[in-house]
Amino acid sequence: MSEMVTDDPLVIAGAKFGSRLIMGTGGAPSLDVLGRALTASGTELTTVAMRRVDPAAAGSVLDVLTARGIAVLPNTAGCFTAAEAVRTARLAAEALETTWVKLEVIADEITLLPDPIELLDAAEQLVGLGFTVLPYTNDDPVLARRLEQAGCAAVMPLGAPIGSGLGIRNPHNIELMVQASSVPVILDAGIGTASDAALAMELGCEAVLLATAVTRARDPELMAAAMRSAVLAGRLAYRAGRIPRRRYAKASSPPYQG
């Protein structure tokens, strides 16, 4: 591909990534399938969760990432309070030797929606501790602004609830966030298929984070390749600038002069 297409890195907190697709690892039927999907996705940054050691576990997700040179982004999935999230982030930093964290503080198990009060509290604390904080947030431009003011390195609004595959329910709010934000807006959660990922990028998001849409697809490796193409296509379309929508036709050929 030409340099015009490829020389467009994602930059978060000064770190550059050649891919604008950030992957999650949840839901894959096996580490082997996960590894092939990650390779097909072209991702350079991928999330993991922190859980109790299972002495019976065979293989490690960390080995899958390390073997592919993919940077690890620990999350705080499963945390309901700021205190839990801060502790989990500190444990992840200790285990994985990174100060980056995907901050998740959810309100309940039914919706898995972020709890905005606890989220902002946790973000402020973690920024104070020197973390590079990437918060999973509601599609709320005001909350995004508050997270940015708190020092977050990106804001990651949901398109729809985690694992729902409902796509981007409020594209207008995502656009508002993109226009107002000086840190990257990364669409996180709700992606169902490739067109959802392309739309996120066309709206001006700097990247897309997804897991379920790939890991629970009939063919995860193939869907990962689809997402890779969709994110690139959406990004190129955003940079190229789409034509305005018109009510009536506009001829694309010059008038016939016979």
Place this chain on the structure above:
Amino acid sequence: MRIVINGEHREVPDQMSLERVVAAITTSATGIAVAVNGEVVRRASWSSVALAPGDEIEVLTAVQGG
């Protein structure tokens, strides 16, 4: 003495070090983090931390998620 390791009650020798507790759970040298009674204990301190009866120890690692 009795302590709690990852939610399970265990009987261990008195004054057992945190390092030995971790070694009993996992042989992995990397990707592990430990909290005692909710406080993160850095790897460099594992050998010098003596446990007390009733201590609750969490030994965590990265798994698929997010």
